[in-house]
Amino acid sequence: MAEKENKHLYALVGKNISYSFSRGYFTEKFKKLALKNHEYINFDIQSIHELPQKIKENKKKLKGMNVTIPYKLEVFNFLDKIDKKALKVGAVNTIKVTKKGRLKGFNTDVYGFKKSLKPLLKTHHKKALILGTGGASKAVAFVLENLGIKYKFVSRNPEGKKQISYLEITKEIIQNTHLIINCTPLGTHPNTEVCPDIPYKFISNQHVLYDLIYNPSETTFLKKGKEKGAVTKNGLEMLELQAEKAWEIWNDN
The missing domain is CATH 3.40.50.720 (NAD(P)-binding Rossmann-like Domain)
Structure with missing residues (x-):
C-alpha cells in the first residue's frame, strides 16, 4: 500500500496520441535513473472537458503533465495558476501539480x-x-x-x-x-x-x-x-x- 501511495505519475494530455514522443522518452528516462516508482502514461482524450475526471482518478499520485495538440490553448480554463511567460505566449504545454493539488501551467516549448x-x-x-x-x-x-x-x-x-x-x-x-x-x-x-x-x-x-x-x-x-x-x-x-x-x-x- 505504501509503495502505491509513493507512486509518481506523469501524463501527456492530447488527442489521438498513441504515437507520442513523451511517454517513450520519460519511460526510458525513469529506467536510466532507476526511478521504479515513476510512471508516464497518456491521457488520450477526445475533449478537454474529460481532463478533470482523469485528474480526479489519479489525484494522489499525479505530479505533472505535458500538453500537446490540440489542447495547448484550451487547457488554460482548467488551471489554477499560469506562469507569466506562458501567459505572454498564450499557450501551455507543461503543468505542475503542486503539493496542494493545484495546477500551474508553464510553456517549455519556448x-x-x-x-x-x-x-x-x-x-x-x-x-x-x-x-x-x-x-x-x-x-x-x-x-x-x-x-x-x-x-x-x-x-x-x-x-x-x-x-x-x-x-x-x-x-x-x-x-x-x-x-x-x-x-x-x-x-x-x-x-x-x-x-x-x-x-x-x-x-x-x-x-x-x-x-x-x-x-x-x-x-x-x-x-x-x-x-x-x-x-x-x-x-x-x-x-x-x-x-x-x-x-x-x-x-x-
Whole structure:
C-alpha cells in the first residue's frame, strides 16, 4: 500500500496520441535513473472537458503533465495558476501539480525551440514565415520576437495583419524570408508524403527550414528544402529540450 501511495505519475494530455514522443522518452528516462516508482502514461482524450475526471482518478499520485495538440490553448480554463511567460505566449504545454493539488501551467516549448534554433541562425535571418497558427506556433512567434526576427503566420484562414494565406506566398516573399518554420501536422507519420503548400522552387541555400515534426525524421517539407540547398532541422531536439525543462519544473520544490 505504501509503495502505491509513493507512486509518481506523469501524463501527456492530447488527442489521438498513441504515437507520442513523451511517454517513450520519460519511460526510458525513469529506467536510466532507476526511478521504479515513476510512471508516464497518456491521457488520450477526445475533449478537454474529460481532463478533470482523469485528474480526479489519479489525484494522489499525479505530479505533472505535458500538453500537446490540440489542447495547448484550451487547457488554460482548467488551471489554477499560469506562469507569466506562458501567459505572454498564450499557450501551455507543461503543468505542475503542486503539493496542494493545484495546477500551474508553464510553456517549455519556448525554451526548447529557442535553444535548438539559435545555432542555425546567421545575420541574414531577419524574417520568418510561421506555417500554422496553433499552440506551438505561439511559442515560435514568442521566440522570434525575442530574437528580433520579423514574422508572419501562414494560415488556410488568415485573420488580421500578422497572417497571410498560402496563396499569398509569392516568389518575392520566399526570396526575402530566409527562415520557414512548419508548425502544422502536415507530413507527420503515417501521412508522410504530404507537406505545406508553399513555392519550394524559390528556396535557396540562404534558407533555414525548421519542422516541429520529428516522425519521420525527414519530412517532405525538409526534403524539398534540402534539395534546394537549405539548412534543415526537425523537431526532435526541441522536444527533448522542452521535456527536460518540464522535468526540472516538476521537481522544483
